[in-house]
Amino acid sequence: MTAAMALPSLHGGTMRERPMQLVCPAGNLPALQAAIDAGADAVYAGFRDQTNARAFPGLNFDEDELRRGIGYAHARGRKVYLALNTYPDSARLAHWHAAVDHAAELGADAIIAAEMAVLDHAARRHPALARHLSVQGSATSAAALRHAHERFGISRAVLPRVLSIQQVERLCASAPVPLEVFAFGSLCIMVEGRCQLSSYVTGVSPNRHGVCSPARFVRWQEHADHSRTVRLNGMLVDRFADREPAGYPTVCKGRYDVSGEVFHALEEPTSLNTLELLPRLAAAGVAALKIEGRQRGVAYVKAVTKTWRAALDHHRAAAERWQVSADWQQALSAHAEGQQTTLGPYHRAWH
Amino acid sequence: MKLSLGPLQYFWPRDRTLAFYRAAARWPVDIVYLGETVCSKRRELRLQDWLALAAELAAAGKEVVLSSLALIEAESELGALQRQVGNGRFRIEANDMSAVQLCREHGVPFVGGPTLNVYNHRALALLIEDGLQRWVAGVEQGRVLLEELRDALQADGGRMPELEVFAWGRLPLAYSARCFTARALDLPKDECGFRCIEHPDGLPLATREGEPFLTLNGIQVQGSEVVDMAPERDSLSALGVDILRLSPQGEDMAGVVERFRGMLTASLAPPAAGARNGYWHGEPGKAGLPLAP
Numbered sequence: 001m002t003a004a005m006a007l008p009s010l011h012g013g014t015m016r017e018r019p020m021q022l023v024c025p026a027g028n029l030p031a032l033q034a035a036i037d038a039g040a041d042a043v044y045a046g047f048r049d050q051t052n053a054r055a056f057p058g059l060n061f062d063e064d065e066l067r068r069g070i071g072y073a074h075a076r077g078r079k080v081y082l083a084l085n086t087y088p089d090s091a092r093l094a095h096w097h098a099a100v101d102h103a104a105e106l107g108a109d110a111i112i113a114a115e116m117a118v119l120d121h122a123a124r125r126h127p128a129l130a131r132h133l134s135v136q137g138s139a140t141s142a143a144a145l146r147h148a149h150e151r152f153g154i155s156r157a158v159l160p161r162v163l164s165i166q167q168v169e170r171l172c173a174s175a176p177v178p179l180e181v182f183a184f185g186s187l188c189i190m191v192e193g194r195c196q197l198s199s200y201v202t203g204v205s206p207n208r209h210g211v212c213s214p215a216r217f218v219r220w221q222e223h224a225d226h227s228r229t230v231r232l233n234g235m236l237v238d239r240f241a242d243r244e245p246a247g248y249p250t251v252c253k254g255r256y257d258v259s260g261e262v263f264h265a266l267e268e269p270t271s272l273n274t275l276e277l278l279p280r281l282a283a284a285g286v287a288a289l290k291i292e293g294r295q296r297g298v299a300y301v302k303a304v305t306k307t308w309r310a311a312l313d314h315h316r317a318a319a320e321r322w323q324v325s326a327d328w329q330q331a332l333s334a335h336a337e338g339q340q341t342t343l344g345p346y347h348r349a350w351h
Numbered sequence: 352m353k354l355s356l357g358p359l360q361y362f363w364p365r366d367r368t369l370a371f372y373r374a375a376a377r378w379p380v381d382i383v384y385l386g387e388t389v390c391s392k393r394r395e396l397r398l399q400d401w402l403a404l405a406a407e408l409a410a411a412g413k414e415v416v417l418s419s420l421a422l423i424e425a426e427s428e429l430g431a432l433q434r435q436v437g438n439g440r441f442r443i444e445a446n447d448m449s450a451v452q453l454c455r456e457h458g459v460p461f462v463g464g465p466t467l468n469v470y471n472h473r474a475l476a477l478l479i480e481d482g483l484q485r486w487v488a489g490v491e492q493g494r495v496l497l498e499e500l501r502d503a504l505q506a507d508g509g510r511m512p513e514l515e516v517f518a519w520g521r522l523p524l525a526y527s528a529r530c531f532t533a534r535a536l537d538l539p540k541d542e543c544g545f546r547c548i549e550h551p552d553g554l555p556l557a558t559r560e561g562e563p564f565l566t567l568n569g570i571q572v573q574g575s576e577v578v579d580m581a582p583e584r585d586s587l588s589a590l591g592v593d594i595l596r597l598s599p600q601g602e603d604m605a606g607v608v609e610r611f612r613g614m615l616t617a618s619l620a621p622p623a624a625g626a627r628n629g630y631w632h633g634e635p636g637k638a639g640l641p642l643a644p
Binding site: 087088089090091093114115116117120121137138139140141142143144146147148150151161162163164167170174189190191193194195196197199200201202203205207208216217219233234235236237238239252254255256257258259261262265266267345348349350351 | 421422423424425426428429432447448449450451452453455456466468470471472473474477478481490491496499500502503504522524525526527528529530531534535539540541554555556557558559560561562564565567572574629630633634635636637640641642643644
């Protein structure tokens with residue numbers, strides 16, 4: 001057992017001492033600054049390589065940018081978490097370990113990791129650097145969380161987007177560490193860390209390479225009737241009529257034929273939006289709300305952070321009078337995938 | 352190399368399941384994995400039924416392992432897992448970290464299932480400390496990754512646990528909170544009517560061009576094709592693979608087992624009877640897709 005620590009219970013219902021933290025995506029330095037300026041309590045970022053699950057071209061931070069970003073956040077009393085949440089194979093493990101060392105040297109406030117060897121290295125070498133279990137760690141029960149807590153001394157865990165709100169509430173009461181949940185953004189329909197659809201088609205996976213359905217495998221084709229087809233490494237993911245809105249072709253968001261019917265057999269292009277659940281998440285003792293979207297631009301980060309900041313501040317000031325504002329919902333919908341939002345797995349009927 | 356019958360991934364009626372395993376007692380497989388790994392709502396057999404089957408198969412000379420659910424969501428599922436882990440006789444295949452932790456807390460050794468996300472030697476070494484005695488590699492773990500993992504573990508002074516590799520069946524690719532079978536039938540998950548039972552080999556999904564692509568199996572998504580690793584016999588053997596996993600399918604499993612048993616001692620590896628597993632070769636998992644666009 002390494003560095004396991006007893007944590008004070010955060011489960012005091014509405015009498016909690018600590019308000020829910022707002023954790024926002026930072027795909028680059030301008031997004032980091034926008035998130036901090038718009039009221040994020042913490043941002044999460046990654047190095048410009050395959051050590052994190054948004055290893056997209058042109059995204060993420062080199063050392064100098066990260067140093068400046070951490071300086072910017074710390075000067076304003078906010079935190080920076082470094083996502084090191086992919087699964088290295090043996091040949092590349094030393095590189096992930098070096099990334100952990102690097103995060104510690106740069107003064108990151110925590111690492112967000114999923115892989116046992118990465119967490120173990122961090123716990124042994126940098127016990128003072130907080131370790132959050134990433135959503136990619138697929139921990140959905142108190143027992144799984146106990147493992148990461150007892151073995152690697154995690155001080156927080158991010159839950160996969162699979163549990164209903166009732167299940168989240170119960171897990172908050174039984175988990176050995178405070179929990180962070182996804183509040184808004186693109187929705188993985190599969191259990192994070194448990195999806196091989198991308199590598200089935202491209203050989204490249206979120207777990208191993210930090211990217212799902214990579215852009216270099218995507219081919220759009222426009223036809224004479226103005227319809228468009230989109231393929232991933234040759235496999236037809238979808239076909240769109242003239243002017244029909246078309247989203248990014250991850251395997252899970254295509255339309256397919258099942259028993260002669262063509263539909264979004266796995267998931268529609270839609271975003272998770274849990275705004276209306278905010279009071280329940282707060283009452284359950286959720287420690288932090290996470291906004292997805294390191295691949296999104298400054299405008300998204302700014303608008304979504306500002307909206308959630310306002311909602312959280314209103315709730316903190318007067319929880320009993322809190323209600324969802326139409327302005328907030330409008331602002332969030334404008335930045336949702338396909339301009340549609342869903343309560344997703346939090347709502348039982350979605351399953 | 353030994354042969355195992357992996358856990359039944361599909362949902363079959365009770366009588367069919369019992370008949371399948373009673374027949375399997377006579378097949379030349381060494382190890383049988385029993386239990387529901389996909390959906391806790393599938394209850395044609397309860398734990399006591401699985402345990403009774405386990406006792407029958409053990410009496411027939413099989414090594415029996417109880418496989419755990421890959422995705423734990425409800426506290427009731429965790430309770431069921433507790434009872435499985437505490438069965439007192441049979442080893443557990445731990446298919447998520449909840450099961451690893453419960454085995455660890457009970458001080459019982461376990462088989463690390465294919466959904467545990469082990470990609471390197473240190474992770475495997477940590478699980479060995481937790482009680483792992485055998486490791487079933489996940490679908491993405493191809494030959495080169497496994498070789499490097501084995502070499503690195505040995506260089507650290509570690510010893511490889513028994514290594515089991517998926518050798519026949521549709522590759523399990525993803526798990527979700529959502530039931531895709533219920534969705535395809537336009538039913539809410541909570542009122543699914545257990546319709547998976549009508550699809551003993553899953554529900555096929557094709558692209559809009561009619562190209563077979565995936566298989567829907569409740570909350571699990573599989574590849575469309577049955578992969579056959581028998582042609583890779585010599586590379587499996589050279590790697591030190593101890594056990595080949597045959598995943599139960601609706602038809603002619605007896606023939607599949609016979610073929611694998613025969614190929615283990617044949618002078619040459621057989622020609623393919625199923626799809627190539629691209630993952631094994633470091634390619635896209637689906638056979639025939641290029642490495643780069």
